[in-house]
Amino acid sequence: MEIKTTRFGQVEIDETLIITVPEGILGFEDFTRYIILDHLDKESPFKWFQSIDDPSLAFVITDPLIFVPTYKAKVPKEEVSSIDLSDASKALIVVIVNIKRDHSEITVNLQGPIVINVEKKLAKQMVIRGSEYSVRHVIYSRKQEENLTTTPSTYKKEVKSQVL
């Protein structure tokens, strides 16, 4: 089927890949159907979580493990009853990306991951309890990149400590 999007114009999608978010994304509870679209090329770590119901609604998502290899979202059973997830291994966990308007910083929301039941194409934005993970975990900052040109080793160290 073809869908309308404000960012990408008309997009042809495979209907069978539509993901239903019964409770919606927090703050956007009225919109429950999404599709994952590639960003430019398949190699990019970023994808778009595009609403089917609202052409202007889309989020950038990514695999948190690319940036935070130790990330572990505990998924309590009662939290995911609405997406029929009995087997955690069938879950795909993605996080929403935020970019500062001046492009100086990129963050990911580790406290509100989207848990996708891949088999049933159902998803939910979870809220992780406790303060272990931030809603604004920095995965890139221009400040650090500027350091990179002068002292590469310091930059790498900083990134590492942030990730772990």
Add this chain to the structure above:
Amino acid sequence: MLVLTRKLGESITIGDEIKVTIIEIKGKQVKVGVEAPQDTKVHREEVYQRIQEENRMAALISPIHLKKVGDFWKRIKKP
């Protein structure tokens, strides 16, 4: 809003299945225990609000922003 005063260790019940107990009072902080059925969502309000705000900000990102980010990412990955 119904306002109730409770002492340490005392509880209030909401409906038949929800019980809120004051567990600890330390200066300006109060530790509250909530007993509720498994399917009842219990959250600190600020966490919910923070995630909603973050989502609203994230929904404003355009492909141009992301394109710039993508370039940054490539530069970091392959210095």
